[in-house]
């Protein structure tokens with residue numbers, strides 16, 4: 001059986017500025033079925049989430065010998081709150097295990113289902129990174145068809161904040177002509193509940209580019225890309241302009257900002273992915289500063 005907790009591997013991307021971390025996915029595949037998702041390039045039947053076999057037994061066994069000296073990012077190749085999680089509660093069980101062992105976790109999701117586990121997360125060394133790409137339901141439905149609506153994600157951020165859970169937002173990806181119009185409004189809205197935004201422009205791989213072109217031909221057909229490694233990047237001036245708009249809005253609203261794999265020196269936070277927000281709690285939820 002392959003190991004469950006692996007060293008985070010950004011495909012040797014020179015533009016990745018993530019701190020050393022581990023990756024852990026309770027599920028293989030993800031049912032949110034985002035148009036731009038890159039897992040379709042390496043996971044069979046990618047948009048049908050399957051619970052990993054003997055997950056809990058294997059995780060406990062692995063943690064007997066493995067020392068997690070940084071933090072676990074959960075998840076990078078699936079959403080830990082893919083719709084199936086409502087029934088399986090596997091992510092919840094994994095969080096319990098990490099909590100007992102005081103393992104630091106960055107929970108990366110697009111789902112308000114994460115609020116169900118606020119009772120555990122609020123006692124963990126954990127932070128939530130919620131992806132919000134637009135405030136408009138119609139756009140979200142097009143690009144992230146099976147993920148909860150933007151309104152539900154923002155309500156989730158509000159509830160997480162009320163539970164004392166530090167949150168960041170992934171405003172990722174920004175696709176010009178699709179979700180770049182209301183950058184200031186989005187940042188204003190989420191900044192009420194989060195302390196940090198990490199953002200990125202769209203960087204499709206060959207298969208996700210095909211999907212985007214099929215679904216959004218009027219915008220994608222004429223979009224100019226430059227190939228970098230396995231991904232297609234927008235021209236540098238456009239990427240910088242979009243990232244600057246997000247950063248400026250973050251500055252206005254008093255939260256920190258970072259880019260993801262853009263190669264621009266414009267971050268205002270200690271980490272890009274928001275992992276600097278992971279608290280160190282002692283006993284009954286006290287936070288050590």
Ligand code: SF4
Pocket residue numbers: 030031032033034036037038039076077078079110147
């Ligand atoms: S939520 Fe993440 S892993 Fe799931 S389909 Fe969307 S981009 Fe892919």
